[in-house]
Amino acid sequence: GDSVTQMEGPVTLSEEACLTINCTYTATGYPSLFWYVQYPGEGLQLLLKATKADDKGSNKGFEATYRKETTSFHLEKGSVQVSDSAVYFCALSDKGNRGSTLGRLYFGRGTQLTVWP
Amino acid sequence: KAGVTQTPRYLIKTRGQQVTLSCSPISGHRSVSWYQQTPGQGLQFLFEYFSETQRNKGNFPGRFSGRQFSNSRSEMNVSTLELGDSALYLCASSLRGDSYEQYFGPGTRLTVT
Numbered sequence: 001g002d003s004v005t006q007m008e009g010p011v012t013l014s015e016e017a018c019l020t021i022n023c024t025y026t027a028t029g030y031p032s033l034f035w036y037v038q039y040p041g042e043g044l045q046l047l048l049k050a051t052k053a054d055d056k057g058s059n060k061g062f063e064a065t066y067r068k069e070t071t072s073f074h075l076e077k078g079s080v081q082v083s084d085s086a087v088y089f090c091a092l093s094d095k096g097n098r099g100s101t102l103g104r105l106y107f108g109r110g111t112q113l114t115v116w117p
Numbered sequence: 118k119a120g121v122t123q124t125p126r127y128l129i130k131t132r133g134q135q136v137t138l139s140c141s142p143i144s145g146h147r148s149v150s151w152y153q154q155t156p157g158q159g160l161q162f163l164f165e166y167f168s169e170t171q172r173n174k175g176n177f178p179g180r181f182s183g184r185q186f187s188n189s190r191s192e193m194n195v196s197t198l199e200l201g202d203s204a205l206y207l208c209a210s211s212l213r214g215d216s217y218e219q220y221f222g223p224g225t226r227l228t229v230t
Contacts, residue, residue, distance in 0.1 A: 032217075032218070034218060036221075042223055042224075043121075043123075043207055043221040043222050043223045043224045044207065044209075044221040045221070046218050046219075046220065049218050089160065093217070093218070093219075102165055102167075102172045102173040103148050103149075103150045103165025103166075103167065103172060103173050103211070104150065104162045104165060104173055104175075105150070105152075105160075105162070105209075105219055106162075107159060107160040108159075109159045110159060110160075
């Protein structure tokens with residue numbers, strides 16, 4: 001079945017440090033891949049996405065490349081800010097359109113990022 | 118465009134009671150999915166509705182049910198509440214619910230005492 005595995009952290013960094021959060025996936029169909037971010041007391045916000053192999057999603061300085069050969073979608077940022085402190089979730093949506101996958105995102109367990117000034 | 122809205126934002130209920138949560142999707146979105154988020158289990162898929170039909174269901178007991186109306190608004194109901202049902206319940210909408218990204222509401226925080 002479909003699943004996502006991501007490093008759970010927590011991750012603590014100083015401002016302007018580099019960030020990498022690892023994410024790998026298992027999928028039986030043709031997944032689209034996403035990173036979501038959750039700030040305290042809020043729902044999930046879509047951060048970036050990639051819909052096919054070798055696509056690179058990017059937003060707000062964050063990037064992730066869909067690597068089919070390594071089944072990975074690692075999140076990276078060159079210089080983090082205090083305002084990036086949040087929980088980050090890797091997720092996939094399977095395009096197989098089978099009954100078990102319709103309307104369903106498969107999430108990793110989330111990675112808590114704390115950035116200190 | 119207005120985002121996904123969920124009401125109420127917070128609820129406190131007693132064991133054995135039932136509760137109904139509401140979700141209004143982004144205008145034009147026809148798919149609504151529900152998730153339960155807890156510290157122990159993370160994000161778990163409850164069910165998905167499209168055009169008033171439940172197309173997919175996660176591994177939750179029958180006490181968890183839902184429906185979708187003709188305007189795509191959705192409700193979920195939990196009967197005979199248990200302490201373990203305390204969670205953040207998130208609703209997400211998408212255009213069709215296949216490979217499209219989902220947009221989440223702020224959630225309803227349910228506390229069962």
